[in-house]
Every structure is written in structure tokens, then in C-alpha cells.
Amino acid sequence: MERSFEKYFRQNRLPHLWCPGCGNGIAMKAIVMAIEKKGLSQDNTVIVSGIGCSSRASGYMDFDTLHTAHGRAIPFATGIKLARPELNVIVITGDGDCTAIGGNLFIHAARRNVDLTVVLFNNSIYGMTGGQASPMTPYGKKATTAPYGAIDRPFDVCQLAIASGATYVARSTAFHVQHLTEMIAGGFDNQGFSFIEAVVQCPTAYGRKNKLPEPADMMKWMRDQAIMKPAWDKLPAEKREEKFPIGLFYSAQYEDYTTAYDEVIQRAGGDQK
């Protein structure tokens, strides 16, 4: 067994509470592989999460970690970053956490271009509370609160991030582990608001209700339906149905919030103090 990443985990907090076959562990591992790749130090990196199955990841990771309230991870992370800009601040959130209860906070942090890396574990469902519909449950799919199929149109959260001002936006899946790791690592390189959607499987609360009962069914679904961005761009509209693009969707250079704030302090004369 490969043990090189053990140092990033709190061994005494394991085993984790996730269901067998859950995709959260894969996404969490991808984050630490990206951390390793970019050489972020454990003492200088803070992991902030909201509430949900996905957000429990922070407790297993050996950094300064903050398990906040449902939907509120991003403003906590903003406060940390502004108070200590030298820290790397990573946010782990769920589809419900980020786009339902935390939706407003998410778009505003993107707008400010706060230097955070936000990784959304998208399992298309409220896992922790047992399978209610989220704003990212695909149209027509079933949830305990949408027993006849969801009629709400889901967010394309990457488009939302771009429209809100994020300066790095990417998507990958738990099937494409190396790719996911690269996408996250790219987010660390960007000095600004970076957003990575990690599509993960939730066999328990989503798969079983939607004809994908085995963890492997959902992995196969990711393998077959996720299309790399360059191929996706060439794909005719009729072939795009049921499929979704993965890869880097957007990156831009724009002054990040803490840098901009340093200028405010300069203008006010506070740098002399």
C-alpha cells in the first residue's frame, strides 16, 4: 500500500465516517497530493470546511483545520486570509453547502477575488442528511425530497464561479484522480479566488435512488460522461446530452483582495505604523 501521504492525515482520527465506496476520500486524497506537488507546508496551510459529509474531511487532515457552520466556510476563510495573508487557505465544501445555503457567500468571495482555493465535492445530493435534493441535483433525478424527480434546474457551478469573478475555474471527477489533482494544484498556483468542482460519487444517498447503486456504477458513469474540455469544445450539441466537460474552464490575472488591501493601508498611511 502506498503510504507516502500518511503524514498529511491525522492517523488517530481514522478510519473516517464515510460510507464504503464514497467518493469524498478520493477528492480529499487529491487535495493532499496537490499540496505535496506544490510543496505547501502543513504549518502554513489552513483547511476550512462547512457542514456535510464532504466537510468532515477537514477533521482528518493534519493542518490547522476549521469545521464551520453549514454554508459559512467561505467567509470564515476570507477572515483568516485577510488576517494572515501568508497562510494558504483551502476550503472544502459540498454542493448544498456551497450553492444553496452558502450561495451568496460563494459568489461574493469570487467577486472579491480573495486568494482562496475552494474545492467543491459535488455528489449531486445532500449526503449528510440522507439524500435530499440540492441545487446541483440533475433535472429529473430522484431525491428523498424529490421522490418524483427534481424539477428545479441545477446550477452549473463552474459557470456561476466564472460569472461571479473567480480567476481560476476547473472541474474534474473522482474517476480522474491525476487530472483532479492537477486541477487543484493549478488552483494553488493562482493568486486569487480559485474554484475546483470535484464530481464525486455518493452511492448511499444518490446512487441507490438513481439506478447507480454500486460505487463502481458511478465511477463508470464519470468515466463515460465526463469529456475533456478540448474534446467537449468540438462535440456537436446533440452529442453533449447527458455528458459534461471537465478541465480548466477559465483563468485570468487579476489583483487579489489582500494585495489590493495592502494598497488601501498604504493610502491610509497604516503601513508606517
Add this chain to the structure above:
Amino acid sequence: MNKARLMQGNEAVAEGAIYAGVRFFAGYPITPSTEIAETMAKLLPQVGGKFVQMEDEIASMGAILGASLAGQKVLDATSGPGFSLKQELIGYAACAEIPAVLVDVQRVGPSTGQPTSPSQGDVMQARWGTHGDHPVIALAPWTVREAFDATVMAVNYAERFRTPVILLMDEIVGHLRERVVLPEPGELPVYARRQPKCTRSEGYQPYTPEEDLVPNVADFGEGYRIHVTGLIHDETGFPSGSPSVTEKSIRRLHEKISRAEDEIIHYDEFFLEDADYAVVTFGGVSRTAYEAVQNARRQGIKVGMVRLMTIWPFADKMIARLAKQVQGILVPELNYGQLVGEIERAAAGQCPVKLLAKYNTEIFTPTEIETAIKNLCAGGRI
């Protein structure tokens, strides 16, 4: 020597925050608290601090708690509707023991209510606004200078007890302008947050309490790699489902404050030596009450007054003593009757406690309170 300045209560809060070492403020504008945010926006960058206008009060609260965990002293100001939005994260701060000061400049509610009118309607919300059992400290100043001092005190208590502290202002004091001389640096004590006493390798645990029941939680970025959560947790900081851990931690949260009550509870007593009756007040109403009490005394009525500065924890012992001394207590409040219930509870039937409630947007006139004092003495209706 600092020169005298004409200053508004809200400005004094901002000045007090800077004096106490607050270097981070996140807020959302709302009348009648907005001047605090505006003054902080101007002052903080001048001392190398940061002000952020957030997208709502929930975000503001999250941001100050994050900044506090990263080692900054923090403050945030709001009014009724915003105070309601902050409640969930006030509980988070109580549970995770994160120092933070919230200023609530009260206005008439419920809901949008009367946005520019004075009220004292958030007394109970300050105590019980967030869910579950939790302790709270709330201070209510009655002058502009005291708004400054109470802010410094609030920041000190937040840091010292690692708990959210509420500065329960009202529109009267918030918008009042008075001539004040601010203290020189060093004149008021400023508390420096306690740091861990041992290293990670020496077995540091973030939530192991000291003798005063307050833990020395490490700031983020200091190499301790701690975990902070709003789930009930043990001394390691990690969640625990154990009934005994749950009971112990909820008890400790309360006792770290209740044990220090004598130090936290502040009040002023006026003319009580010979008093047969007493008025108990707080905040802006105390100014009117003081005048009314003086007028009554000039007419030979033996009435005294207590002005509560600390609202929570409540001054039970003092009220119990007072109730034994006097034949009646009058409680004028700009609400439908909130603090009066606490006073009745603490008086425990030793003397009648009468409410003078006003909730029509107007402040009391001295005559109204004076008349109520006379009615109290006559044993009649207030």
C-alpha cells in the same frame, strides 16, 4: 493630554475598538449602527488593520470569527434584523470559544420595525438569541465616554474568556453627541490573548482549560495544527458524542463566566443609602431616569437608582440585596417588558417590582418616570 472632542456614541465605539487592539472588522450597513462601520472603515487602515464590507451579516460574522482564529482582535456592529441573522454564528463562537465582540445598536422591532427609533427590545435576544445552552456577556453603556470604555472592556472580556461579547447599545447612546476626553494609551487595561504554554510535541491540546476554565487555543498559522469545530468536542478539539464530554463541556462554558461574575458585573448605585424605593435601569433610559430620580428626591421622596452596565450575566445578588432594602422597584424599559422579568426573579418576592414600558418609538420624559415613581410610592398603578 488628549483634547476634548465632540463625539457620537457610535464613533466612540469605533475609537474604543481601535484602542483595545481590534484590527479586523467585517460588517453590513444597518441603521442605527452604520456609523460604527463607517468609522472603522476610515480608522482601521490607518493602523494597518482591515475593514471589509461583507454581503450580509452572516458573512460578516463568519469573517470576524475566521480572523479571530487567525489571531486578530475582532468586532462587528449591527442592529435588530442583522443581529437576528448573526445568531447561529454567535452560538458557534460560544461553542468553539472564539473571541469576538458584536455591537447591537437596538432599534424598534420586530422585523424591520421602526428603523430609526430607539428601543431596548433585544435584551432577551442578546441572552437567548442563539439556540442551545450557552453563556453570554452583554454590556450596555449610558454615555458616550462609557461607550468607549465598554467597548474596550468588551474586547478584553472576549479575549480573556474566549467567548462572544455583546455590546448592547441603543439608538439613544449610539446617536448621542457628547464632549469626551478619550483615555491616553495605557490608561485603560488592554488584555493580550493568552497563548499555548507548551508545544505540539509536548502534548498540547487546544481545549484543555486553565484553572480559570478558559483554554489557551492556539492561533492558526502557529504550527499547532489544531481542529476547531462547532460540534461538541473534547479537550483535543475533535468532536465527541460522549454524554459525559457533552455535559462537561457545556458546564465548563457556563462556569468559566459564572465563576468570574463578580468581576464582570458592573453597575452604578445612586442615592441608595436612605432609599425606600429604587429605579433600576440600563442604557440610554438611565439618563432620563437619573433626572427623574433627582426631581423626586427634591420633593422629599426617598428614591434611589441602580444603573446596570452589565446586563448579562445578570446582577442577581445585587438585586436580591436591593429588594430586601426597598419597598418597591421601578423598571422603566423601552420595550414591552424584558429585563423586568429578571429583576422580578432576582427580587424573589421581597418587594414589588413594577414595569414602566414604552414601545411607541418615543423616549421617556423625566416626568413620565417621576410620575411612575410617585405611583410606586403610593402603592398604586404605574
